[in-house]
Amino acid sequence: xxxxxxxxxxxxxxxxxxxxxxxxxxxxxxxxxxxxxxxxxxxxxxxxxxxxxxxxxxxxxxxxxxxxxxxxxxxxxxxxxxxxxxxxxxxxxxxxxxxxxxxxxxxxxxxxxxxxxxxxxxxxxxxxxxxxxxxxxxxxxxxxxxxxxxxxxxxxxxxxxxxxxxxxxxxxxxxxxxxxxxxxxxxxxxxxxxxxxxxxxxxxxxxxxxxxxxxxxxxxxxxxxxxxxxxxxxxxxxxxxxxxxxxxxxxxxxxxxxxxxxxxxxxxxxxxxxxxxxxxxxxxxxxxxxxxxxxxxxxxxxxxxxxxxxxxxxxxxxxxxxxxxxxxxxxxxxxxxxxxxxxxxxxxxxxxxxxxxxxxxxxxxxxxxxxxxxxxxxxxxxxxxxxxxxxxxxxxxxxxxxxxxxxxxxxxxxxxxxxxxxxxxxxxxxxxxxxxxxxxxxxxxxxxxxxxxxxxxxxxxxxxxxxxxxxxxxxxxxxxxxxxxxxxxxxxxxxxxxxxxxxxxxxxxxxxxxxxxxxxxxxxxxxxxxxxxx
Ligand code: GDP
Numbered sequence: 001x002x003x004x005x006x007x008x009x010x011x012x013x014x015x016x017x018x019x020x021x022x023x024x025x026x027x028x029x030x031x032x033x034x035x036x037x038x039x040x041x042x043x044x045x046x047x048x049x050x051x052x053x054x055x056x057x058x059x060x061x062x063x064x065x066x067x068x069x070x071x072x073x074x075x076x077x078x079x080x081x082x083x084x085x086x087x088x089x090x091x092x093x094x095x096x097x098x099x100x101x102x103x104x105x106x107x108x109x110x111x112x113x114x115x116x117x118x119x120x121x122x123x124x125x126x127x128x129x130x131x132x133x134x135x136x137x138x139x140x141x142x143x144x145x146x147x148x149x150x151x152x153x154x155x156x157x158x159x160x161x162x163x164x165x166x167x168x169x170x171x172x173x174x175x176x177x178x179x180x181x182x183x184x185x186x187x188x189x190x191x192x193x194x195x196x197x198x199x200x201x202x203x204x205x206x207x208x209x210x211x212x213x214x215x216x217x218x219x220x221x222x223x224x225x226x227x228x229x230x231x232x233x234x235x236x237x238x239x240x241x242x243x244x245x246x247x248x249x250x251x252x253x254x255x256x257x258x259x260x261x262x263x264x265x266x267x268x269x270x271x272x273x274x275x276x277x278x279x280x281x282x283x284x285x286x287x288x289x290x291x292x293x294x295x296x297x298x299x300x301x302x303x304x305x306x307x308x309x310x311x312x313x314x315x316x317x318x319x320x321x322x323x324x325x326x327x328x329x330x331x332x333x334x335x336x337x338x339x340x341x342x343x344x345x346x347x348x349x350x351x352x353x354x355x356x357x358x359x360x361x362x363x364x365x366x367x368x369x370x371x372x373x374x375x376x377x378x379x380x381x382x383x384x385x386x387x388x389x390x391x392x393x394x395x396x397x398x399x400x401x402x403x404x405x406x407x408x409x410x411x412x413x414x415x416x417x418x419x420x421x422x423x424x425x426x427x428x429x430x431x432x433x434x435x436x437x438x439x440x441x442x443x444x445x446x447x448x449x450x451x452x453x454x455x456x457x458x459x460x461x462x463x464x465x466x467x468x469x470x471x472x473x474x475x476x477x478x479x480x481x482x483x484x485x486x487x488x489x490x491x492x493x494x495x496x497x498x499x500x501x502x503x504x505x506x507x508x509x510x511x512x513x514x515x516x517x518x519x520x521x522x523x524x525x526x527x528x529x530x531x532x533x534x
Contacts, residue, residue, distance in 0.1 A: 117264075124166045176239060343377075345384070404442070
């Protein structure tokens, strides 16, 4: 196998062996099943089936709530670390539902690569396409797994063409399927000239590898019926002629994706994919930050918060901030500087997410994800360093697309509601705006399901029944500019002004026309639909 490490600057071995990635896919393509098999091969779980609850939970609203209640599952699935051969894999979960796209965008800032899972019968579906576009923004390397080859699927060339065309990325076959559906036998490993045969009898069994000397090897006749073998020879020859060969550098730059074919449920093709992630996937990458970027090889520890999860344990109102380490060798008990507040923080009980268990992290390296329990000091976008005033950049916050007013069922509980809402705002679960005039709050989300999830969580975690009601506003824009200019604008537009949980000024309106007018009449101000979290 090609070793691509010579193309990169040498990192300390502990860092160089890390692969931090997410899986992107359309619901039902097989992300949960694949995750299970990863963990199985990573020795992290004894039996497949343990992540199952999560995949199935997403399907209905009530099940979704159950998953949210069952924090154990969603927590351990937020980030999972496991070893495979010489590699340490850190798999960061992306929320499955499209309503949580904002959370997904932020998660993708914490990984160095993505595995794209597609269903062999369906090809590139809408959610995959969306997520792919986000990866593209950051030129994330993508490795593709074409799943469910044990079912009737599309023609292999057709699948590859569709990816190339829809996603504008070169596709190179790392394996080639032999037969499909009921006749699916396995794959020809195009990178290692091996034959991988699927065992239908035992779903958890690792496929049998048969070393062969190319496609003319007589050994093939013993394993593959003549008709299928002829087709395989023809197709592989054609593929080698028509499709680009694997170029590791192009993969690392995000211009080319290798594709493996398999069947996650039959554990087939998974091991080859994992090998591929190890060999062709990137080592921990530099992190963009102000005033300078952070290199993974730097001795000093730096990291940033990309996700906050509150109320993981209902008995303690703790939150866990998920930190991606950008550099250095972290040790438990270290004092780090919380750059936003300039305060030191002793990190005495960090958590590493070893599959199903939460475990105290004694140490961690650049590329790893650790959880830091805290009482709300840590927010999305925060940077931690050993003292230097660095600020990680590029973690977006989007203007909500849906706004609703919210009130406590019991008016005496308004203060409680405020506290709950602020916490969700910090978690990034919703935007919360306090209008300049009047009482109550306006909550903004990207997808409608989030209102229901919020209402249910507020009731569950705070014992507060709440009512969402229509708001007169439909759009929100952050207002930036010189302090005096912003103040003047606020005074003239009182009915349209609100403040977000950071106290930043937001302009609320019902009509795009209003926004256009403000943009035209106030060149001294900047109205933005996104705000970088800081
Ligand atoms: P997710 O929504 O992407 O997490 O998908 P799941 O992993 O939950 O899989 C969706 C459905 O497809 C489940 O019923 C799985 O059992 C099934 N499935 C997953 N992988 C395969 C496969 O390789 N072959 C077949 N036939 N079914 C699969």
